[in-house]
Amino acid sequence: MAKKTLSVVARKKSFRNWIYGNLTCFSQxxxxxxxxxxxxxxxxxxxxxxxxxxVEALSTYTTFFNTEPQIGTMVVGLTASLEEARANGESIDDETINGLRAGLMGPLAGLGDSIIVGTFIPILLGIALGLASGGSVLGPLFYIVAWNLIMYFGMKYAYNRGYSLGSSAVEALVGSESESLRSSIVMIGTMVIGSVAATWINVTTSLNIAGVDIQATLDGIFPKALNLLFVYLCWWLMTKKKINPTLVMLILVVVALVGVLVGVFNPGLSY
Incomplete structure (x- = not known):
């Protein structure tokens, strides 16, 4: 029997279905x-x-799956390669494929959230915000074009890389050598979030106690101290008190309004 090889057309269709439909019929x-x-x-x-x-082959992929969509594209390419091997009679069963999928989706979600959500998107948004200063349309246009181009070609590379690596991709993605990479990325993402907070948040106080300008004093001791305080407050509310982001934003609005009315914050408070 001639060896079955997954055609380029089929791989392109598979990638297209994932990139446009990875959240198809999404539910909890x-x-x-x-x-x-x-x-x-x-x-x-x-x-x-x-x-x-x-029908038998497709039943393998009806089990639960969820990961970061961009980096997680590699899993789709990987299972396409495994499905090709199974079609050629290799000893790969449903349990093997689903075991790999379940084992990879968590680490890839953490890796993708660190790289894409925690680092890459804030960097792109920071550039876009700078370009949008003064109401320029270049900011949003830059973000839309840059994000979609990099996302498309990045996901395409991940799919093809997963397909070409096959099962050897597992060690590269979740092995011991990848742990230091993930730790470094988390650190970089944390630094990026801190930089964005220091740059784009502007919380100042108009308090003047016994002739002492509190804001000037804070700037001399710890510049952007109030920015840090408000970021920490948001983190504490969402992680420790489990308050959803929408309610946290409403709390900030109330704090800002009351603070301006009683003279604690300057009317130019923004975040």
């Missing part, structure tokens, strides 16, 4: 399950001829 119960299933449809169609074989 299934998360990205159906988006993943949609991305594997072209793969299964290309590798199997009998309908019963297609």
């Amino acid at each position: 119960e299934h998360m990205q399950t159906f988006g993943y299933l949609a991305s594997m449809l072209p793969v299964v169609e290309d590798l199997y001829e009998k309908d019963e074989d297609k």
Whole structure:
């Protein structure tokens, strides 16, 4: 029997289904399950001829799946490679594939959140905010174009890399050598968030006690101290008190309003 090889057309369709539909029918119960299933449809169609074989193969991808969509694209490419191997008679079963998917989705979610959400998006937004100063349309245009181009080609690379590496991608992604990379990325992401907070948040006080300008005193001891205080307050409310971000924003509005009315904050308070 001739060896079955997943066609380039099928891989392109699989990638397209994932990039546009990874959140298809998203719910708290299934998360990205159906988006993943949609991305594997072209793969299964290309590798199997009998309908019963297609149904059996697709049933593998009905189990729960959820990860960071961009970095997680590598898992889709990886399972496409494993499905190709299974179609050629290699000893790969549902348990093996789902074990790899379940084992990778958590670490990749942490890696993706650190790189994409915690580092890359804040950097892009910081640049866009700078370009948008004075009401320039360059800011939003830059972000839309830059994000979509980098996201598309980055995800395409991740898919193809996962497909080419096959099962060897597992060690590269969750092995001991990747731990230092993840720790470094988390550190960089934390520094980026701190830089954004120091640059774009502007909390100042108009308090003057016994002739002492409190804001000037704070600036001399610890510049941006109030910025840090408000960022820490938001973190404490959301992580320790489990208050959702919308309610936290409402709390900040009330604090700002009351603070300005009683003369604690300057009317130019922004965050």
